[in-house]
Every structure is written in structure tokens, then in C-alpha cells.
Amino acid sequence: MNPVLDLPRLEGTAERGGALADFIWFRTGGPAEWLVKPCDVDDLAGFMSRLDPAITVMPVGVGSNLIVRDAGVPGIVVRLPKSFAKVSVDGDRVRAGAAAMGITVASKARDAGIGGLEFLRGIPGTVGGAVRMNAGAYGREVCDILVEAVLVLRDGSIETWPRERLGYTYRHSQVPDGAVVVEALFEGKPGEPSAIGAEMDRIAAEREASQPLRSRTGGSTFKNPPGTKAWQLIDAAGCRGLRIGDAQVSEKHCNFLLNLGKASAADIEALGEEVRRRVREQSGIMLEWEIQRVGRGSGEE
Structure with missing residues (x-):
């Protein structure tokens, strides 16, 4: 790892040698060279725009699908804080910050009578990770419900990409290296909250029994x-x-x-x-x- 990176100004926090094993699900592996937590989208975009283009950037959510090797991760690891976890509903659409958990999005949709998002109950990661890897469970994938995603690209530009631009295949997307997904817009269909809740309960019980x-x-x-x-x-x-x-x-x-x-x-x-x-x-x-x-x-x- 580099002895010292010259980091640009950030309103959030930047921790040198930030521990990743504290929250990665495997609870093992090395630290980040720098663990960066921006306070909002503009803070992240400004930081990225001023960061040396040669320095790598890797976003991490809750690390539910990640092995961090023992010598750690060079460059910048971006972890979005709770300010990126807001979830709102408009008609049959749910807008979710990238730090929101799948279960939170599914529950918000259930309460609003929006069906089709129940499978997110079975995905134990964040929205950002789910969008990036086209996460799926119980016969459905993110590409089935995503309308668009907001990305902060490596050069600091903020772009909204429609689903088609993400080039989804099985557990893969064309989100560029170094880009950070900060928000997603999902679309479901009208449904009865009780029926939606029953399907979420079924998924939860099946996961508990088999995993x-x-x-x-x-x-x-x-x-x-x-x-x-x-x-x-x-x-x-x-x-x-x-x-x-x-x-x-x-x-x-x-x-x-x-x-x-x-x-x-x-x-x-x-x-x-x-x-x-x-x-x-x-x-x-x-x-x-x-x-x-x-x-x-x-x-x-």
C-alpha cells in the first residue's frame, strides 16, 4: 500500500487503515488503505472529482457477498452512511438510497401495497450492491424491477442510467469500475399488503430453514x-x-x-x-x- 495518499477535502470522514473485518460478514480480512464515508451525494461527487485518477475506488455495502484478502484493499473504499438509506414511495415506484437494505425496501413496498419486490426480503445486502451485481432470489432479479439507477462516476460526475444501459446479465452489470451507485428507482405492481407480507414471510422462513x-x-x-x-x-x-x-x-x-x-x-x-x-x-x-x-x-x- 502507498505510505500516504494525498486525499482531497471531504465533509464526511476518511479513516486511514479503516477496519473492514468489523462489518464484512466473514469477519476476516485486511483493512482499507482509506475508508471513506461521504455525508451526501455532492460530498462524494466533489471528493471523487478531486481525487487523483490513478487511485482506485471501491464501494462496499455490508460486505454480505465479499472476501477481503488478508493484506487489505489499496486505495479508497467508499462506504455509504445512513444518510444514503432513505426510502420513499410514489405510486407503484420505490426510490431507495444505495445504503438501504433489501428487507427495508421490500417492507416499504409491502406497506404501500406494491407487489413484485418481495424477493428483496431474501437478499441480505444493500441496494447499491444489489444493483451492481444484479442480485436475485426466488426466481427474480434486480433487472426485473429496476427503472433507473443514479451513479457517481470515478471522475465525480453524477449520472442517471436507465436499466437498459446497465447491460444486465446473470449476477453482473456494466456499472463502471470505481463508480458508486447512490440511488435506485424500482417499479412494482399494485397488491394487497397482507398477501405481499405473506410472501415475504414465506421467503424468510425458507431462508431460515435452508441457509x-x-x-x-x-x-x-x-x-x-x-x-x-x-x-x-x-x-x-x-x-x-x-x-x-x-x-x-x-x-x-x-x-x-x-x-x-x-x-x-x-x-x-x-x-x-x-x-x-x-x-x-x-x-x-x-x-x-x-x-x-x-x-x-x-x-x-
Whole structure:
């Protein structure tokens, strides 16, 4: 990491060596070179516009789908505070700040009698992350409900991108590197709050029954290959319960990796690669990571 970055003025906060393991779901990994929390969109845009273009910028929400490698993340990690978590309703549309959680958006839609957003109850991350990776669950994806998203680009410009410009595919978008999603507009359809609530409850119960929600995990580890499920391939390859140190393939849902207590990010990533190797050997299919792996490993320059 650079010894010192010359950061431009910021109304929010900038913490050198800011801990990421404090909130990343795996609770492991190295720090950010600088952890930046802007106070509002204009503060973020001004900061980005004055920041040396050579310095990398990476937004992080709650880290529910992230492995931060053990030597940490160089450059700037942007984490949006609660001021970016406002949610409002206009007709059948819900406007949400990027720091809002999926469950908050789904609940707001339910209370307003807006259906079609229930699946967000099953996505344990923020709106910003969901928009960037086209998050999905229970048969629906963000691209099914997104109207447009507001981005602060790496040069500090603020742009509103319609869904079509985001180029969505399975768990992927064309949000540019270094850009920060700050807001999203979703559209649903009229529905009865009681029926919407019942569907959200069903999703919550199904997740509780099938996923290790109360563990140090990173959510679904690998993308589902066409025509099959990643967990089925992992199970068939004999990987359920497989361990490297304190990193373990979940016994409850084997497309989840767990930190049993003292696993390093390197342990977790190595376990994932071993799962990929065994699945390929058993089925001929090379699983693709869904969890984002960022930063530098120990000993890397």
C-alpha cells in the first residue's frame, strides 16, 4: 500500500487503515488503505472529482457477498452512511438510497401495497450492491424491477442510467469500475399488503430453514451453472462439511462457506478453490465465483 495518499477535502470522514473485518460478514480480512464515508451525494461527487485518477475506488455495502484478502484493499473504499438509506414511495415506484437494505425496501413496498419486490426480503445486502451485481432470489432479479439507477462516476460526475444501459446479465452489470451507485428507482405492481407480507414471510422462513444465516458467511459462493444448481454439484463432489483450518463448507447449505472463528481470508478462498477443483473433477463443470474477492493477499506487493 502507498505510505500516504494525498486525499482531497471531504465533509464526511476518511479513516486511514479503516477496519473492514468489523462489518464484512466473514469477519476476516485486511483493512482499507482509506475508508471513506461521504455525508451526501455532492460530498462524494466533489471528493471523487478531486481525487487523483490513478487511485482506485471501491464501494462496499455490508460486505454480505465479499472476501477481503488478508493484506487489505489499496486505495479508497467508499462506504455509504445512513444518510444514503432513505426510502420513499410514489405510486407503484420505490426510490431507495444505495445504503438501504433489501428487507427495508421490500417492507416499504409491502406497506404501500406494491407487489413484485418481495424477493428483496431474501437478499441480505444493500441496494447499491444489489444493483451492481444484479442480485436475485426466488426466481427474480434486480433487472426485473429496476427503472433507473443514479451513479457517481470515478471522475465525480453524477449520472442517471436507465436499466437498459446497465447491460444486465446473470449476477453482473456494466456499472463502471470505481463508480458508486447512490440511488435506485424500482417499479412494482399494485397488491394487497397482507398477501405481499405473506410472501415475504414465506421467503424468510425458507431462508431460515435452508441457509446458515446466523454464521460468519458470505452468502451464495458460486453462480448456478446453466441447468443445474451449484450446491447440488458441490454435494455430489463430496464437499459438504469440507474444511481448511477454520474455513468450512456449510453442512446446511453447501454453496455457503463459513468462518468457524479464526479462518483467514486465504483459508476461505483456498477452500473455495478446492471446491471448484473437486467439482470440475467430478462433473466437468468449473464453478464461477459469485462472491467478490478483493484486495491483496499476504506477501503481495
